[in-house]
Amino acid sequence: MSTEMSSAPPSGTASRAYVRAAAAQVLPPPVATSGLIGWLRTNLFSSPGNTLLTLLALLIAFWIIPGFVRFLITDAVWSGADREACVAKGGVLPGACWAFVKDRLAYFIYGAYPVESRWRADLFFLLGALGIGWLLWLNAPRRDLGLVYFLVVLPLAVYGLLSGRNPLAFLAYPYDLVTGRSVILGLVFAALLFLAGFLVARSEGVRAGRAALFGLAALVILTAAGLAFERLWGAIGLAPVDTARWGGLMVTLVVAGVGIVASLPLGILLALGRRSKLPVIKFFSVLFIEFVRGVPLITVLFMANTMLPLFLPDDITVDKLLRALVGIALFASAYMAEVVRAGLQALPKGQYEGAMAVGLGYWQMMRLIILPQALKVTIPNIVNTYIGLFKDTSLLLIVGIFDFLKAIETARIDPQWAAPTVSATGYAFAAIVYFIFCYGMASYARATERRLSKADKR
């Protein structure tokens, strides 16, 4: 195939015989640099050192992969009702005991969650997937509403759904002042609702006197709404499920989700606090971040789980899962703060000065100029922290919360499935599931990074 230059040579060159009148025929590239061979040569055998490494890698692959395939697929046991299916036959060990995973799959997903209520956990998975899809799919309609759904509606709905308790109970607390049931709770929440109305009105530029009226209105309306919702909730009548019965993948996702959602805003605030010029804010931010980073997560969990109840009065017991959730969220936010701070420091000073020069206030500058750029450069690190957090949830098993890994741990020691390869199968299954989630997060981050860095690659 030649792409000939068909037009006549420019005048003045025609007379010179050593200039070609037509372009030379384009030859195919040499075999050694194109196609499969070319790819192999440039990627795998470009130098003696590379060749050696390639051969070594091949050797290791040949050594390991057949064993893997044999254990996980060809020799595996796919069906059976108990350990008899997976015991050695004639002294030969079978491969992975997938029958065990099949039998206990519901336990791995829901833990001890009551069987008749598991649809609620399914609904939780569905709602969560919907929220993630809404936020992550770029062409989704009304992504601003998606954010509200994800940060406000979803957590409340999930709490109500999984625990079976009224998620908006706090709205009706001020009514307790009237009935005299709990004066302290009533006062605190009345003040909070009033403050919410007041602050919203103030931010819309309403004068203080009138804003107070708005606050009062918010208090009355929200409390009434809370009472109405309480009746509605009572009519729906979901059976309460104690968090001690939550378990499996469900708990892992709840904990990781709360950690992920809470740690970014908290982390940003801490990072800004640490770079603040106000000494008190700076001091407390530094203190918190360095203190939390100075201890391992397991210490935080032990503290929350073992020490905290000793300090609290006898009649107050804080839910075990809640304690762990708060511990993990605070722990992750300290790390997130340092990640965000790195992004803030990576921005040239000109960005700050430019923003100030056009007259933006501190929060406007951060919201419009600084944070969008800082977060963009730190995406890989943010996702790195998220992946770490997701895997750290497996430490919950040490404080007696039956997360996904602990569910596998308990199932594998059940005498019903006591067979030589059951433990290995359980761990292999855990590895596959963790890999799917972590790789999913990493892939999404890579795509986002590519999308946002188009401006940098010209």
Next chain:
Amino acid sequence: MKKLMMSVALGAALGMVAGAASAQTLNQVKTRGVLQCGSNTGLAGFGQPDAQGNWTGLDVDFCRAVAAAIFNDAAKVKFVPLSAKDRFTALQSGEVDVLVRNTTWTMSRDTSLGLEFGPVNYYDGQGFMVRKKLKIASAMELSGASVCTQQGTTTELNLADFFRANKLKYEVVTFATSDETTKAYDAGRCDAFTTDASGLYSERLRLTNPDDHMVLPEIISKEPLGPAWRHGDNQWGDIIKWTHYAMLTAEELGVTKANVDEQLKSTNPDVKRLLGTEGKFGEAIGLTNDWAYRIIKHVGNYGEVFEKNVGQGSRLKIARGVNALWNKGGLQYAPPIR
């Protein structure tokens, strides 16, 4: 010095908590409507969730028996899975009402933690497992053997004591986890495998050929396992103790889950006192007089519970051994109800 201060402070804190906890546990449980029971995070035969997440096991059934005695409903128990490190603080801080979690009753635990230990509901102890083809009938014949065990446990110390006391030679091979230990023994790394006897039976099931291995009769250590509760609440302690004794007495008298309704008509004075058709023994411990009837009706007698969870009715197939009744050569002995 600093360490001393720390332990003094911690001791004071624990003492305070234990003092505060002397409030009537029974009343708290009744008001709450549910018994909070500290359980294992997963131990075959003793406390473990099944495929639906329902707790099963010998210790679990003990908790259910206490709930049955109080509420006439064995389901009114909330199981709080506790790790070995968490268990005592959870009890001291009032997070659980009773701890039934394979806890060995020792003098230091009984005297320094502000806790009381109850009747032993399972006498465990360290034992040995060997291959049948070694043709060994007793641990005394283990001279020169290599023994696999988990490192850093009292098991390792007991092993050393046993071989030294009997002037036997041995070689110990230790591993970090029980999984590794089992694997190594299975692979032929050592001649014998040692851990608590109840554990030997469940580990045996994971071996390539379980039938090629046997557990030797010798028990070389004392591991009395039983419930624990907070020091100072004697009424609550009575309920815990007599729950176990009622289950033992029922087995001794032949009262079972199946025949308990018939036995109500029994003329045997012992049975009548047990089931509350005569006397007011239940009221004496703050319960109703049919307390023992409720336990047996909902949970069963000790023998039934034992066989169902760890004995012949389970996959573990642990022999009754020292856990048989006193009149059958075991150590389980209940004071008379009168």
